Amino acid sequence: LDTDSIEQARARQAQLTKPAGSLGRLEEVAVQMAGITRSVTPIVQRRAVVVMAADHGVTAEGVSAYPKDVTPQMVLNFLAGGAAINALARQAQADVTVVDIGVAADLEHPQLLSRKVRRGTANMAREAAMSQAEVLQAITTGIEVMENLAAQGVDLVATGEMGIGNTTAASAITASLLNVPAEHVTGRGTGIDDQQLTHKVRIIEQAIAHNVPDVEQPLDVLAKLGGLEIAGLVGVILAAAAHRIPVIIDGFISSAAALVAVALAPAARDYLFAGHLSVERGHRLILEKLGLEPLLTLHLRLGEGTGAVLAMHIIEGALRTHSEMSTFAEAGVSDKEA
Template sequence: MSLLEERIQQIGAPDADAYEAARERLRNQARPAGCLGILEDVGARLSGIFGVMDVHLARKVVITCAGDHGICAEGVSLFPQEVTPQMVYNFINGGASINVLAKHAGAAVRVADIGVNHDFEPALPIFHKKVRRGTGNFAIEPAMTRDEARKSVEAGIEIVDELVRESPLHLLGTGDMGIGNTTPSTAIIAAYSGLSVSELTGRGTGVDDEGLRRKISAIERGLALHKPDPRDPLGVLAAVGGLEIGGLAGLVIGAAAHGVPVVCDGFIATAGALIACELAPKAKAYLFASHNSVEIGHAFMLKHLGLQPLLHLEFRLGEGTGAALAMELMDASTRILADIRTFEEVAIQDAQA
């Protein structure tokens, strides 16, 4: 049995009794029922995941998975691939957007090389999980082999295993870095939604009208060439996906197997989460969506997964930035559940009874 198959089998359901007890406490708190909206259900879900009423998300980690994309040869991105390794070094040196926002949320940032077209020095403090140096150009060939797709997912699983061995993990954020990666992400949601590529394709890093036409054409050619079957998520990933997208999928599956909640970032991280939940439907019980990206296809991914995002900030960066901000709201949700007193606790007659 492969590592992927083992972890899928290990995913259990959250504690339904703890979840219902949390919902009951929320209903009985001294305030109008439901007035704190989405955060009430977030708190209850976290209670179900951990099996306790008073959840403390003490150790939070954002994993930024990096990989390069052969589809960039089609002129789908405003930036050259050389930016991907440059940004990895920026993450390590603490100078990127994710470093600032994660620090504010009390989360560590760790970078994973799943498929960057660059050889990092072995001593660099990242997760060295390279499957290959970038994907193929899926407009003319598969992005990767099926075995490479599985290895990319298992790379994410291995990262979670290593994090859990270090010390207890309470919340995992997923983020991405990879020039051109909105293109495979769009191809993935096109394969699952059945909608036209033109309806789903955004401008990514800001391509002009001609760049957008090239991007749409490249995706359409790739889908016509490979005809990815949505019933075969590894096949979809291999045909038109990305190595870091596979890694992101593995993070979700690995975290779910260890009973750890996951908050995914925007378009690319959600593409990974979509693949994860197609491979392992039980993983969705551990998954939270941080925000609704400006990228057009992201809303369709969230709808496919049945997830309600916590934030609407017009983000389109990636890296895990939305996930880091959402972590603060998830912290707040635990305090809403545990610390707001009930009518009985403050001796107020329950007007809602």
């Protein structure tokens, strides 16, 4: 990050008409945004959320509460504007970019970016979710999507995803990269019961035991345990950071992508904001590992980018107070007594 802009932004915060530090996280966000954008008083002009959709072969093992048909159905719902992410994106005035990076169904729509790498991953409980070539293609797809958004002037991006079975993939990736037992990072996803949760943990353990991912090689972990949409979001995060564009990561699945992205390129971490803390139990561990404090804690567990887009208002509030407030001198207000 740009240390000059950070210093100047801190100095500005100290002169604004409020007790020092009294805007808490808003002050930190404004200063980080200054460092990211190289501007002392940054503004956001165009917001977007990228929703990457893909299917997961591991759903054959019965790890989800919903049938996998829901992935394409929800993609069409996003394109029709009827999902939670659409409502929240309209509120935040954010563009919604929906990418079919691996849905196991034929989908066509004028607003859909059709970038299918394959029709869903393979079942990681029995084989690698995808090949090394496929994981690279998925990451490259994410990079290209983000490059296009950057070219259109997007200067704040949120990550979102849809894919029945993707908490299973995210848990497997997290267990591997953080080297913790699967049960510590496996949650109820869309809403499974205790028995199904035990089964889900066992399937993740089986997938890791069978594939033996090399935990020193994030791309190997990503390929074997999968998630085409997770790989796509890795590309989005890397490209955004390269363009000095701040990224708001959403919940558990997006954060698994962030974990991989930061493992590949540690500098990307400084461009990230954690939109919220999800109910999914693995999420907190990832955020701690990345050193990110969530902006919101609303017990969300939907994904799609919902918590990230809602957090845009907090970032906007941070920038507005930082840029618009008068200084003590401008307003003729007495500063703290020495």
